[in-house]
Amino acid sequence: MDSRKDKFVRINYQPELQRTEYQQKSFLHSFVLEIKANKLAIAAVIFLMVIFVAVLLAPLSPYDPDKMDVVHKLQPPGNGHLFGTDNLGRDYFTRALYGGRVSLQVGFFSMLVTIIFGTVWGTISGFAGGIVDVIMMRIVDIMMSIPSFLLLIILNAFIAPGLFTMVFIISIFAWMGVARIVRAETMSLKERDFILASRCLGEKKRNIIWFHIIPNMIPTVIVAASISIANAILTESSLSFLGFGVQLPMSSWGNMLQGAQAHVLDRPYLAVFPGIFILLTVLSFHVLGDVLRKTFERG
Amino acid sequence: MQSGMKGENVILEVRNLSKFFRMGRHSVLKAVHDVSFSVRKGETLGLVGESGCGKTTCGRTSIGLYEKTSGSTLFNGKEIAQMKGKERKDLTKRVQMVFQDPYTSLDPKMKVHRLIAEGIRIHNIAANRNEEQEIVLDMLQKVGLHPSYAYRNIKEFSGGQRQRIGIARALAVQPEFLLCDEPISALDVSIQAQIMNLLMELQEKMGLTYLFIAHDLAVVKHFCDRIAVMYLGKIVEMGGSEEVYGHPLHPYTKALMSAVPIPDPDLEMGRKKILLSGESSSHMGEDRCRFADRCPYVSNQCRNEGPKMKEVAPGHWVACHQI
Numbered sequence: 287m288d289s290r291k292d293k294f295v296r297i298n299y300q301p302e303l304q305r306t307e308y309q310q311k312s313f314l315h316s317f318v319l320e321i322k323a324n325k326l327a328i329a330a331v332i333f334l335m336v337i338f339v340a341v342l343l344a345p346l347s348p349y350d351p352d353k354m355d356v357v358h359k360l361q362p363p364g365n366g367h368l369f370g371t372d373n374l375g376r377d378y379f380t381r382a383l384y385g386g387r388v389s390l391q392v393g394f395f396s397m398l399v400t401i402i403f404g405t406v407w408g409t410i411s412g413f414a415g416g417i418v419d420v421i422m423m424r425i426v427d428i429m430m431s432i433p434s435f436l437l438l439i440i441l442n443a444f445i446a447p448g449l450f451t452m453v454f455i456i457s458i459f460a461w462m463g464v465a466r467i468v469r470a471e472t473m474s475l476k477e478r479d480f481i482l483a484s485r486c487l488g489e490k491k492r493n494i495i496w497f498h499i500i501p502n503m504i505p506t507v508i509v510a511a512s513i514s515i516a517n518a519i520l521t522e523s524s525l526s527f528l529g530f531g532v533q534l535p536m537s538s539w540g541n542m543l544q545g546a547q548a549h550v551l552d553r554p555y556l557a558v559f560p561g562i563f564i565l566l567t568v569l570s571f572h573v574l575g576d577v578l579r580k581t582f583e584r585g
Numbered sequence: 586m587q588s589g590m591k592g593e594n595v596i597l598e599v600r601n602l603s604k605f606f607r608m609g610r611h612s613v614l615k616a617v618h619d620v621s622f623s624v625r626k627g628e629t630l631g632l633v634g635e636s637g638c639g640k641t642t643c644g645r646t647s648i649g650l651y652e653k654t655s656g657s658t659l660f661n662g663k664e665i666a667q668m669k670g671k672e673r674k675d676l677t678k679r680v681q682m683v684f685q686d687p688y689t690s691l692d693p694k695m696k697v698h699r700l701i702a703e704g705i706r707i708h709n710i711a712a713n714r715n716e717e718q719e720i721v722l723d724m725l726q727k728v729g730l731h732p733s734y735a736y737r738n739i740k741e742f743s744g745g746q747r748q749r750i751g752i753a754r755a756l757a758v759q760p761e762f763l764l765c766d767e768p769i770s771a772l773d774v775s776i777q778a779q780i781m782n783l784l785m786e787l788q789e790k791m792g793l794t795y796l797f798i799a800h801d802l803a804v805v806k807h808f809c810d811r812i813a814v815m816y817l818g819k820i821v822e823m824g825g826s827e828e829v830y831g832h833p834l835h836p837y838t839k840a841l842m843s844a845v846p847i848p849d850p851d852l853e854m855g856r857k858k859i860l861l862s863g864e865s866s867s868h869m870g871e872d873r874c875r876f877a878d879r880c881p882y883v884s885n886q887c888r889n890e891g892p893k894m895k896e897v898a899p900g901h902w903v904a905c906h907q908i
Contacts, residue, residue: 479690483751486650487704487758488677497703501694 313581320581327577330570337567341386349377363555372545372556382559385537389519389567392452392538396518399457401511404464405503409495411465412472423469426462434459435524442530452531456521464510471503505582512575516568523564539564596762596794597647598623602656604639604646616642618818619656621894624762629788629795631809631826633802633841639818640798641685644764647796648680660762678708681755685767687747691739697750698735701725704758724753727790728783745776749783756787765797769804777801781808802845806830811900814838817875820894824901834903836880837861874906882907 321327363370363378370378411422438455445451475481476499484494525531526540539560546556604617616639624630632640645651647658649665658665660676668676681704684690691700701721704710711717722732728749734742742750748768755763765784769777781804787793799805805812806826813823814837822835833839840859847853861879874880874887884906892904 479684479686480692482650483682483684483690483754484692484703486648486677486680486682487754488674488707489703498692498694502692504694 316584317578317581320577320584324577326573330573330577333566334570334574337386337390337563341383341390344380344383344387347377347380347383349380370553370555372542378542378556378559381537381542382539382563385539385542385560386563386567388449388532388536388538389522389540389564391449392456392522393515393519393571395450395453396456396460396522397511397515399453400460400464400514400518401507403457404461404510405468405500405507407461408465408468409472409499409503412469413476413491413495413499415473419469423466426465429459430462432459435521438521438525439528439530442525447530447532449532452522452525455525456518460514460517460521464507464514467506467510468503471506472499475499475502505578509575509579509582512571512578516571516575519564519571520568594626595623596626596661597796598659598662599647600657600659602643602647602658603654604642604651605654615818617646620815620818620820621656622813622820622823624794624796626761626794627788627792628810629797629808631805631812632796632798632815633800633805633812634815636800638815640800640815641766643815643818644766644796644798645682648682648762648764649676650682674708678704678758679760680762680764681758681760682764682766683748683752683755683768686771687744687751688771690751691747691754693739695739696735697725697737697739697742700739700750701735701754701757704754708758710758720757724757727756727787728753729779744772745779748772748776748780752780752783752787756791759791760793762794762796765795765799767798767800770800777804784808802841806845814841819875819891819904821876821905822901822903823894824898828898828901832898832901834897834901834908835876835905836882836907837876 321331372378372381407422407426411419414422438459441455442451445455481494481498484498489497522531522538523540523543526538527544529541529544531540532538542560543557543564546553546560550557600621602617602620603615606614606616608614620643622630632644634640642651646653648660649658649668653666660680663672665676698718698721701724702711702717705717705720711720718735721735725732725735730746730749730753734746739747739750748771752768768784769780772780784795785808788795795809797805797809809826811824812826812829813820814829814835815821816837822829822833822838829838830842833842836859840861843857843859847856859881873889874883874892877883877887880887886906892906894902894904895908896902897908
């Protein structure tokens with residue numbers, strides 16, 4: 287090579303390979319730190335864990351949730367029945383646990399459907415851009431402008447009610463929010479240099495989305511997911527409360543509330559228990575989402 | 586010697602390349618306007634100019650990363666825009682790029698070995714995982730990083746180390762041509778020297794050709810065989826590095842060169858600096874000399890027609906009416 291190109295020389299420079307000792311904190315570690323710093327978050331996590339375990343262990347309860355015992359109807363809490371009994375003499379605590387199973391399952395599966403569909407829709411729309419983006423986003427706008435609750439009730443009248451129809455019905459009006467967030471994120475990510483580098487290496491669009499865009503979007507999606515569970519539980523409860531959710535004798539927190547209406551003056555605790563469960567579960571998922579967002583922001 | 590030349594050793598030839606961006610409905614930003622140059626195999630062409638003058642756009646358009654507006658870019662005699670499918674994929678193997686900002690050009694979610702292996706996987710260079718791993722470790726060693734770094738997260742590395750990883754990623758597919766888009770300007774001075782040395786070493790070892798975009802004139806003088814000076818989307822002067830530094834002809838180049846500090850206080854004190862007055866005019870203007878508003882030697886002709894490239898000495902081209 288040309289002798290003109292001498293090296294730049296640094297005095298006292300040892301050209302050994304450098305090593306860094308700096309260790310990155312794992313995500314789980316910083317998540318735990320973030321929770322510890324926030325008393326509300328500790329309460330939320332403990333509450334959710336208790337609910338999960340209780341709901342999983344529901345079959346251990348000595349009572350059958352559907353077994354009526356009219357002699358012992360409307361008993362106050364205590365005396366063998368932790369939450370008392372309802373108007374048909376069923377153990378209210380056991381029914382709350384089984385109801386929790388339904389509510390949480392509907393929440394979880396709706397979240398899955400919402401997140402997967404919303405992410406796919408959002409990434410395609412954001413990455414494709416142009417006319418495809420316009421059409422896909424107008425569809426989202428149209429879906430969002432529909433007064434969904436009324437339509438949910440109508441839909442419910444046509445489809446045989448059950449757990450998975452609930453999931454389906456709740457998800458079809460919930461994915462648009464996720465799609466919008468994901469689209470915005472995709473549009474910001476696709477302008478980054480590392481995407482250009484990937485294109486420069488000849489990567490296919492499909493692989494760019496799969497290997498680069500989606501992994502970088504996971505924080506946003508996880509936060510959206512925790513909020514989405516909360517919303518799905520709330521929607522399910524509202525539908526059940528109006529009598530359009532899962533059908534009796536299967537219990538859910540929403541239809542327990544509905545049954546409690548008739549006795550709200552003489553047996554207010556029948557409304558309080560499922561109400562508190564819905565409130566705390568939804569609140570806890572929101573708090574969890576907030577903590578997750580903070581953790582991701584701090585990096 | 587220059588843009589019209591069709592020698593066998595020309596690896597990239599750019600002729601009358603333009604890249605315009607539409608800004609709103611009526612205005613057009615002429616980021617690169619009617620630029621011609623060629624890069625010979627094994628040499629380093631430096632592209633210098635002030636911030637925002639279109640260097641990066643010019644570089645990226647000439648290797649086909651951006652779609653050009655007009656003109657032609659020939660890689661080994663073949664028009665890049667006409668390459669399709671397999672040929673296009675082959676181009677991405679032969680032409681690679683090193684980015685300016687090592688913090689945004691590496692996917693923060695990937696581990697080092699996956700990053701470097703990306704090109705290897707796309708172009709099926711390795712027959713199996715072991716071979717792939719071997720190439721990755723070899724590349725890490727080549728750019729001066731410890732092989733044990735391969736399984737670490739990108740977040741753990743400093744700017745200089747990241748830039749080395751970026752270089753390793755580009756070189757893993759064994760390209761012939763490397764577009765270095767200000768690869769050192771985001772780094773500390775001491776690290777800059779290391780990266781420059783590394784690039785020189787790699788050029789010697791692998792016979793690489795560089796299109797080197799920079800604004801650090803001292804580095805460019807040392808590193809490049811030939812230099813093209815850009816001003817607002819046009820190349821105003823081009824020639825051998827010694828020639829352009831020794832006898833700058835274009836008024837803009839003169840001003841640019843007089844801004845390079847001399848590491849000798851006595852000389853530096855006695856030297857006359859050319860200060861340009863006025864603001865640089867916009868990219869949107871009509872076809873006239875774009876430097877006219879700031880040029881101390883401006884004439885009526887400059888305001889009315891754009892100057893053509895003239896060869897004033899063998900291999901030394903200038904676009905100015907006054908010469």
